[in-house]
Amino acid sequence: MDARVLLRVFLRTYLVGSAFNTKGMQNVGLSYIMEPALHALYGDDLPALRKARSRYLKHYNTHPFWTPLLVGIFLSMEKKIAAGLLPPDLLSKLRSTTVYALSALGDSFFGGSFLVMWSLIGMNLAVREQSVLLGAWMISCLIVLQVFKAYTFGRGYAQGLAFLQRLKSWNLIDWGTRIKLANGVLLALFALAILPDVGAWRLAWAAGACLLAAGSIFRARDRCMLLAVLVGGGLLAPWELVFAWFRI
Numbered sequence: 001m002d003a004r005v006l007l008r009v010f011l012r013t014y015l016v017g018s019a020f021n022t023k024g025m026q027n028v029g030l031s032y033i034m035e036p037a038l039h040a041l042y043g044d045d046l047p048a049l050r051k052a053r054s055r056y057l058k059h060y061n062t063h064p065f066w067t068p069l070l071v072g073i074f075l076s077m078e079k080k081i082a083a084g085l086l087p088p089d090l091l092s093k094l095r096s097t098t099v100y101a102l103s104a105l106g107d108s109f110f111g112g113s114f115l116v117m118w119s120l121i122g123m124n125l126a127v128r129e130q131s132v133l134l135g136a137w138m139i140s141c142l143i144v145l146q147v148f149k150a151y152t153f154g155r156g157y158a159q160g161l162a163f164l165q166r167l168k169s170w171n172l173i174d175w176g177t178r179i180k181l182a183n184g185v186l187l188a189l190f191a192l193a194i195l196p197d198v199g200a201w202r203l204a205w206a207a208g209a210c211l212l213a214a215g216s217i218f219r220a221r222d223r224c225m226l227l228a229v230l231v232g233g234g235l236l237a238p239w240e241l242v243f244a245w246f247r248i
Helices: 003-016 027-042 044-056 064-082 089-127 131-168 172-194 200-215 220-236 239-245
Strands: none
Touching: 003 064, 003 131, 027 064, 027 200, 044 064, 044 131, 064 089, 064 131, 089 131, 172 239
């Protein structure tokens, strides 16, 4: 496919949520993204073009960071569909499985882990008045994100469904768990920076913030139990004896 068409398609992935709706969610944005490629593949064959468009107007919703990868895979499959090498219904099966699996993975890794780490590091740098490092951190993360999107788009288009096996080897779920644990430490450091210096109380609040953040890796029931233990311990613990021991 022409490089200019691929570039137009990739740039349109940034607009996937511009026509978000409650029925199809991101489907209008996806159709807009695919339009240049569909025109390039089907040209003046209007019946085939209409059928291709209809494939992308069905319900679609995933984390925006995965849209370039999925669009690349869709393009790879659409080329084979246009050449008669793949049945069109295979694309519908992919949309009903892989798209929503990546949506859950994106919400967990990007939304629940990495973006939280990004903001916590920024907050720690801000409260410590490290403006140069804060600016460098923000800019570097923005650049890395664009490289990630371009890379996954290119690999998705070049390798198609085969790239999903490579993606599986990245173990993003495990990395998300590690990042959540690191977020607990970052939250404790932030608490130490903003809480008044009142000795052991300051350390206790920081430790509590760290434990609460670490609890994000647990299931909902376990998180409730952890919160109950922390609250109960905070109310029942003999803090006078604890602080007296710290002063020894």
